[in-house]
Amino acid sequence: MTELWTLFLTAAFVDNMPLILFLGLCTFLALSKRPDAALGLGVAMTAVLGVTVPLNQLIYSHVLAPGAWGWAGMPELDLSYLALIAFIGVIAAAVQVLEMVLDRFFPAIHAAFGVFLPLLTVQCAILAGSLFMVERSYSLVESTVFGLGSGVGFAVAVVMLGAIRSRLAYANLPSGMRGLGIGFVLAGLMSLGFAAFSQMAAAS
Amino acid sequence: MARRPDVWRVLTEPLIRQNPVTLQILGICSALAVTTTMATALTMAVSLTVVLTLAAGIISSIRRHIPDSIRLIVQIVIVASLVIVIDQVLQAYLAEISRALSVYVGLITTNCLVLGRTEAYARHHPPLPAMVDAFGNGLGYSLVLLIVGGLRELFGKGELFGVVVLPLADAGGWFTPLSLMLLAPSAFFILGLLVWAIRSWWPEQAEAPEHVPPGRAEAAE
Numbered sequence: 274m275t276e277l278w279t280l281f282l283t284a285a286f287v288d289n290m291p292l293i294l295f296l297g298l299c300t301f302l303a304l305s306k307r308p309d310a311a312l313g314l315g316v317a318m319t320a321v322l323g324v325t326v327p328l329n330q331l332i333y334s335h336v337l338a339p340g341a342w343g344w345a346g347m348p349e350l351d352l353s354y355l356a357l358i359a360f361i362g363v364i365a366a367a368v369q370v371l372e373m374v375l376d377r378f379f380p381a382i383h384a385a386f387g388v389f390l391p392l393l394t395v396q397c398a399i400l401a402g403s404l405f406m407v408e409r410s411y412s413l414v415e416s417t418v419f420g421l422g423s424g425v426g427f428a429v430a431v432v433m434l435g436a437i438r439s440r441l442a443y444a445n446l447p448s449g450m451r452g453l454g455i456g457f458v459l460a461g462l463m464s465l466g467f468a469a470f471s472q473m474a475a476a477s
Numbered sequence: 478m479a480r481r482p483d484v485w486r487v488l489t490e491p492l493i494r495q496n497p498v499t500l501q502i503l504g505i506c507s508a509l510a511v512t513t514t515m516a517t518a519l520t521m522a523v524s525l526t527v528v529l530t531l532a533a534g535i536i537s538s539i540r541r542h543i544p545d546s547i548r549l550i551v552q553i554v555i556v557a558s559l560v561i562v563i564d565q566v567l568q569a570y571l572a573e574i575s576r577a578l579s580v581y582v583g584l585i586t587t588n589c590l591v592l593g594r595t596e597a598y599a600r601h602h603p604p605l606p607a608m609v610d611a612f613g614n615g616l617g618y619s620l621v622l623l624i625v626g627g628l629r630e631l632f633g634k635g636e637l638f639g640v641v642v643l644p645l646a647d648a649g650g651w652f653t654p655l656s657l658m659l660l661a662p663s664a665f666f667i668l669g670l671l672v673w674a675i676r677s678w679w680p681e682q683a684e685a686p687e688h689v690p691p692g693r694a695e696a697a698e
Contacts, residue, residue, distance in 0.1 A: 295510040299589045358557045397587045404580035449676030461665030
């Protein structure tokens with residue numbers, strides 16, 4: 274149990290997706306102008322990562338991994354090079370299904386997610402979650418925890434950036450710095466703060 | 478006759494003026510992660526340019542046959558297949574760099590730059606201009622990657638492409654490396670300052686202020 278908790282904290286803070294690993298920056302910077310939109314994005318990310326990473330783990334370990342077809346008499350079959358296409362397909366399908374289910378049963382939540390859900394199909398951080406799962410060979414439980422942890426980390430970071438930027442909307446910045454430029458510098462400062470977490474992890 | 482300068486313009490426009498990273502906010506995800514050294518930055522830049530150009534060519538040549546409703550899936554599958562090829566080539570011939578790049582090569586698939594260019598340009602233009610546009614955007618992306626990677630490697634390790642440029646203090650030279658340059662925050666700072674520099678050079682790229690301070694608004698009336 275403690276290991277899972279450590280994995281969760283590591284995924285959320287030490288290996289924070291946007292600030293330390295630079296994943297999902299496009300949406301991170303584009304949708305963080307207001308904290309409420311940022312919160313919607315963060316919740317959607319957590320939901321999608323929490324669903325797709327374990328799903329891809331199942332598919333990878335039972336279909337694609339080297340030797341996964343041993344029971345069918347083909348132990349040397351190695352389909353792992355198909356992982357990318359399979360993951361993208363699974364993510365696109367999962368996002369679509371999630372959207373339909375939410376629309377049918379929880380229309381309020383669906384309305385809150387708005388346009389973010391379909392966008393997440395081509396989000397680097399989502400695909401990266403699955404690729405990291407393969408690279409670090411997580412089990413099913415671990416991959417669920419890892420997916421949720423990364424999603425929470427993303428949500429925390431994007432809401433914080435959204436809050437800072439909504440304050441800065443009233444600041445009188447140099448014209449070249451407005452928008453994207455200050456977004457990068459703010460992300461850099463936050464990244465400095467998050468780097469402290471990895472020092473704590475290294476020290477303990 | 479008018480065709481030639483047109484192609485030239487399509488090629489050079491994305492280099493700085495319409496740079497995909499600094500102006501269009503496309504593809505920054507991978508732009509930062511791989512720039513600790515010039516070697517990884519260059520590999521990434523070349524891989525992305527190749528994938529982007531080929532994907533634009535393929536998609537633009539079948540653009541009349543793709544039904545609109547499933548075009549995103551078709552585009553992603555084409556891009557993913559190309560990325561798999563690149564990934565296998567890198568693993569076969571550049572094993573060390575491929576390990577350093579880790580999952581980021583696979584992430585070219587979801588790089589917004591690739592989908593953005595195929596969606597915005599290749600879908601409406603014949604193969605040749607589409608490939609030229611994709612190549613130009615790839616070069617613009619590479620330029621940013623190499624600038625950021627070069628700065629980080631030069632000041633973080635005193636090297637360029639692994640060759641010592643600034644002799645380090647602990648090796649008898651005079652340069653003390655800034656280890657911050659190798660950490661994540663420096664990439665954000667460098668790119669932010671780069672954006673600032675480009676937008677000061679071409680002020681028309683600056684974003685409009687969201688709120689006009691009250692004092693100035695009254696003065697304008």
